[in-house]
Amino acid sequence: MKLLNLQRRMARAVMTPLTPSERMRPVxxxxxxxxxxxxxxxxxxxxxxxxxxxxxxxxxxxxxVLSGFAEDFPGLRAVLGERRFDALAKAYLQDCPSRSFTLRxxxxxxxxxxxxxxSWAGSRKDLAIDMVRLEWAxxxxxxGQAAPALKPDDLAGLNPAKLRLRLQxxxxxxxxxxxxxxxxxxxxxxxxTDFASNAFNERRKHKRVQAVARLHPSAVFLAxxxxxxxxxxxxxxxxxxxxxxxxxxxxxxxxxxxxxxxxSSIPVAERPSHVQKLFHTWAALGWFCRPAQNPGEAQGxxxxxxxx
Amino acid sequence: xxxxxxxNFTDYGIGIGLRSPHYNHILTRKPVVDWxxxxxxxxxxxxxxxxxxxxQILEQYKVVQHGVSMYFGSxxxxxxxxxxxxxxxxxRTKTPWLTDHLCWGSVDGRYTHDLLxxxxxxxxxxxxxxxxxxxxxxxxxxxxxxxxxxxxxFHVSEMTEWEFLTEVVERADCGILLDVNNIYVSSQNHxxxxxxxxxxxxxxxxxxxxxxxxxxxxxxxxxxHDHPVIDPVWKLYADAIxxxxxxxxxxxxxxxxxxxxxxxxxxxxxxxxxxxxxLATAV
Numbered sequence: 382m383k384l385l386n387l388q389r390r391m392a393r394a395v396m397t398p399l400t401p402s403e404r405m406r407p408v409x410x411x412x413x414x415x416x417x418x419x420x421x422x423x424x425x426x427x428x429x430x431x432x433x434x435x436x437x438x439x440x441x442x443x444x445x446v447l448s449g450f451a452e453d454f455p456g457l458r459a460v461l462g463e464r465r466f467d468a469l470a471k472a473y474l475q476d477c478p479s480r481s482f483t484l485r486x487x488x489x490x491x492x493x494x495x496x497x498x499x500s501w502a503g504s505r506k507d508l509a510i511d512m513v514r515l516e517w518a519x520x521x522x523x524x525g526q527a528a529p530a531l532k533p534d535d536l537a538g539l540n541p542a543k544l545r546l547r548l549q550x551x552x553x554x555x556x557x558x559x560x561x562x563x564x565x566x567x568x569x570x571x572x573x574t575d576f577a578s579n580a581f582n583e584r585r586k587h588k589r590v591q592a593v594a595r596l597h598p599s600a601v602f603l604a605x606x607x608x609x610x611x612x613x614x615x616x617x618x619x620x621x622x623x624x625x626x627x628x629x630x631x632x633x634x635x636x637x638x639x640x641x642x643x644x645s646s647i648p649v650a651e652r653p654s655h656v657q658k659l660f661h662t663w664a665a666l667g668w669f670c671r672p673a674q675n676p677g678e679a680q681g682x683x684x685x686x687x688x689x
Numbered sequence: 690x691x692x693x694x695x696x697n698f699t700d701y702g703i704g705i706g707l708r709s710p711h712y713n714h715i716l717t718r719k720p721v722v723d724w725x726x727x728x729x730x731x732x733x734x735x736x737x738x739x740x741x742x743x744x745q746i747l748e749q750y751k752v753v754q755h756g757v758s759m760y761f762g763s764x765x766x767x768x769x770x771x772x773x774x775x776x777x778x779x780x781r782t783k784t785p786w787l788t789d790h791l792c793w794g795s796v797d798g799r800y801t802h803d804l805l806x807x808x809x810x811x812x813x814x815x816x817x818x819x820x821x822x823x824x825x826x827x828x829x830x831x832x833x834x835x836x837x838x839x840x841x842x843f844h845v846s847e848m849t850e851w852e853f854l855t856e857v858v859e860r861a862d863c864g865i866l867l868d869v870n871n872i873y874v875s876s877q878n879h880x881x882x883x884x885x886x887x888x889x890x891x892x893x894x895x896x897x898x899x900x901x902x903x904x905x906x907x908x909x910x911x912x913x914h915d916h917p918v919i920d921p922v923w924k925l926y927a928d929a930i931x932x933x934x935x936x937x938x939x940x941x942x943x944x945x946x947x948x949x950x951x952x953x954x955x956x957x958x959x960x961x962x963x964x965x966x967x968l969a970t971a972v
Contacts, residue, residue, distance in 0.1 A: 382808075382845050384810070384813045385764035385796070387843065387845065388793055388796040389796050389797065392796045392797075392799065392801060395801055396799070396801065422843055422844060423842070423843060423844070424843065424844055426842075426879065429840075431841075434840055434841040434842075435841060437840040437909070438841065441803055442802075445803065446802065449802075479799065479800040479801075479802060480799060480800065482730060482759075482770075482795075483730045483733065483758070485734070523737050523738070524734040524736060524737035524740075525736055525737065527737070550735065550736075551736060551737070610737060611738075
């Protein structure tokens with residue numbers, strides 16, 4: 382058997398889902414008995430059959446990817462509950478096995494997949510999708526690139542009609558239908574409290590069910606960002622969110638501000654001072670950076686800082 | 690003085706794996722450690738805390754990169770994005786050599802994130818050696834391949850594991866990261882004499898040695914890196930050192946990680962073997 386054929390055959394077996402009791406399935410996806418499949422390429426020894434030897438790798442694979450997935454999406458687990466989350470994780474990982482050298486990217490296709498297969502989230506589809514978006518944004522913000530930040534002085538005297546600002550790649554902007562940021566923080570504070578008692582775990586479970594149940598829809602605009610190497614969630618008002626999104630997408634400062642205030646209830650007279658405050662805050666947080674050297678590196682249209 | 694052509698860093702002594710539970714201890718207490726081994730993939734990212742921590746470690750310690758997903762033995766070509774990120778990290782750490790496993794783990798672009806065993810065939814040795822050369826030429830850093838623990842053997846194998854390892858490293862002209870715990874684990878799972886393994890491999894190519902603990906089950910042993918090193922593994926280590934000479938040695942402890950001092954003390958048990966190797970060389 383050629384190397385590539387053997388590797389394809391073994392990978393297919395290793396990535397076949399386990400039984401509910403976490404053993405290797407007796408029947409392969411092609412309908413053949415797994416013990417026959419295993420015996421074709423794996424030698425038995427005096428203690429283990431070919432099936433049992435292959436099963437070690439089959440179980441290791443699923444334990445590894447499921448635990449990595451669960452680590453990345455504790456909020457989704459809280460939203461769905463243990464049983465539904467486990468079922469969703471297995472279905473997702475079966476449809477979307479890792480295509481990256483790093484487990485960090487395991488959940489990169491989850492939002493897209495969940496939108497295509499909403500039944501896995503049951504009745505809390507929108508809430509689940511919001512939580513997935515937040516947890517993925519959290520991963521991206523944690524280790525995303527940070528470019529040298531622009532200081533407030535760097536912006537002085539530039540022509541806003543031509544000025545295009547680049548947002549730090551690690552800043553993630555989300556428009557959500559539920560306040561999932563609050564829920565995720567609550568879940569995490571629970572996780573940090575590492576009590577082993579069953580009574581505590583039951584209380585924790587009950588608390589989470591209550592927290593999810595009382596979560597009502599409300600429009601939330603959020604920046605998931607990093608400060609001193611820690612990830613934070615910062616609520617934005619609608620105007621802020623639109624201006625930042627437009628800037629991220631390569632619009633000039635003037636166009637971004639116009640878009641931000643198009644349907645705003647903020648009185649026209651107050652807008653200049655409002656904008657000034659916003660930019661002061663964003664600059665202090667280091668959210669703007671110098672344009673990419675290579676226009677291809679920038680998101681959307683080429684970013685530029687152009688002097689007047 | 691180098692012990693051999695592939696072991697140019699005999700001054701590296703005894704290192705331990707850099708693991709996140711120890712970050713705070715290392716950065717605040719600044720313990721004396723010969724070197725740290727990092728898992729490359731944990732730092733092949735664009736920014737954030739992991740790279741910030743790494744930069745602080747690099748300011749004070751020697752660091753060697755160890756990878757877990759290059760999959761030299763996979764039949765497919767190396768992933769270009771993986772190589773690009775790895776090269777950026779190599780430039781950052783200035784690792785004097787780089788190690789990854791003699792195994793496979795991906796096929797048709799799908800990753801198992803496991804260290805799957807190789808069939809010991811001449812075709813596999815040729816493909817693997819070609820890939821090692823390709824990666825080394827791209828990264829421009831010496832490479833050593835590590836023998837893995839395994840729980841399965843293939844009907845198609847044409848040689849023993851140590852013959853396969855030798856075939857690959859001779860063809861690739863690369864070094865060996867000899868994991869004596871993995872030899873022990875595989876020897877128990879496949880019923881061979883681990884000392885024969887150590888005796889038969891080309892000792893002059895041993896660039897680094899790994900030691901670790903494992904977990905014993907009823908019918909097999911699993912390489913879990915969650916226990917101290919057991920005596921039979923220390924005996925294999927002594928064998929390896931007596932053949933390869935003074936060699937950079939690294940203790941792996943990846944699960945149920947105890948305190949930094951406990952891990953470091955366990956690693957330092959290797960010192961008596963290294964000292965006797967140095968004395969033997971001096972005589």
